[in-house]
Amino acid sequence: MQSGAKALPALEGRRILLGITGSIAAYKAAVLCRLLKTAGAEVRVVMTPLAKQFITPLTMATLSKNPILVEFFDPENGAWNSHVSLGEWADCFLIAPATANTLAKMRTGVADNLLLTTYLSARCPVVAAPAMDLDMYAHPATQENLRALAARGVKIVEPGEGELASGLTGKGRMAEPEEIAACLNALFAPETASPLRGRRFVVTAGATIEPIDPVRFLSNHSTGKMGYAIAGELARRGAETVLVSGRTALPTPAGVERRDVLSADEMFDAAVEAFAHADGAVMCAAVADYTPAEVATTKIKKNDGELTLRLRRTRDIAACLGQQKGSRLLVGFALETDREEENAAAKLAKKNLDFVVLNSLRDPGAGFRGDTNKVTFIDRRGREALPLLSKAEVAARIVDKIESLLK
Ligand code: C5P
Secondary structure, three states: OOOHHHHHHOOOOEEEEEEOOOOOOHHHHHHHHHHHHHHHEEEEEEHHHHHHHHOOOHHHHHOOOOOEEEEOOOOOOOOEEHHHHHHHHHHEEEEEOOOOHHHHHHOOOOOOHHHHHHHHHHHOOOEEEEOOOHHHOHHHHHHHHHHHHOOOOEEEEEOOOEEEOOEEEEEEEEHHHHHHHHHHHHHHHHHHHOOOOOOOEEEEEEOOEOOOOOEEEEEOOOOOHHHHHHHHHHOOOOOOEEEEEEEOOOOOOOOEEEOOOOOHHHHHHHHHHHHOOOOEEEEOOOOOEEEOOOOHHHHOOOOOOOOOOOOOEOOOOHHHHHOOOOOOOEEEEEOOOOOOOHHHHHHHHHHHOOEEEEEEEEOOOOOOOOOEEEEEEEEEEEEOOOHHHHHHHHHHHHHHHHHHHHH
């Protein structure tokens, strides 16, 4: 145990909320809890009602040195177990083991036990270690749930292959406690070491809205998912992050300062203003290139003939920041449908970017709306093509590259 503590230095003093769900792998949560405690972490445990059938609250209370939370309130004295304060207390919510049932509920927002209400209100990083039978794990429903959760930023500790409780052999065994603890350690370790710590970054994200009249507008299909994932990742690694956001339906990532804008002109002003105090920027927004030259003050009435809209060019935010940047870091995106790499390389030069994240609408799983993306980094030295990844993982790789350029 002593060597385990030395191997996990970033866990010292961390507050870990350990969630246990009803899987046979719950017995490993006892070992996991001891590892975390030995490494100097504070541990509180929340269990689903079914988890109590697999490991007793007494065992977990003894190991964590804290009372176990299962119900919304204590039936003895009516004391309320606040899921909000649990989520606020934790530096990390680790759900191990995470059953297919709990993962599905996490994805859809079902909140029928204390563990799930805590998940929905937690703002800290969430890590889940799935444990289930091989067919349940391989089922498209579970795989979709895992992909969706990963895209939302939940860190999934992949299960291992081996003998399962069912007697079958395959993938679904919960990762070993040492691996899960090492993953938590890594989650906290880069924050202190990251060159992003104390630096300021601006991220633009989402679609702009260009008004035609008080009712209609021109826009595009961007959801903002990629930019929000990048802003969240920058903040998680310690950067002070300003997110200049077009209209999206997404929640603001933890630790990020969000400034909402509508039109390309508003986004230009907000981004230029924020960049004046920043060390770098990631231009992820899908900014309109053209906007109506005149905006009607009253709703345009239809008649039988055609209607012609006159459009004027908007200002290019990335190009403007590229002129001002000096030695600061500037990352752009290129969404292309043809001659992808040639166009991306041209943008790199024209907008004075440090690198371009290229995604092609021709690649399945890339581009708008989805939770995955397939990108290629283009810089002055060459290209690096990444495989199809969740947008959260793409964000992590982009921020890895930013970190390597800052070092
Ligand atoms: O030239 P294109 O619009 O394809 O370039 C895409 C890149 O430029 C993206 O990083 C996008 O956020 C940025 N851009 C911008 N302002 C504009 C148009 C694009 O910042 N008006």
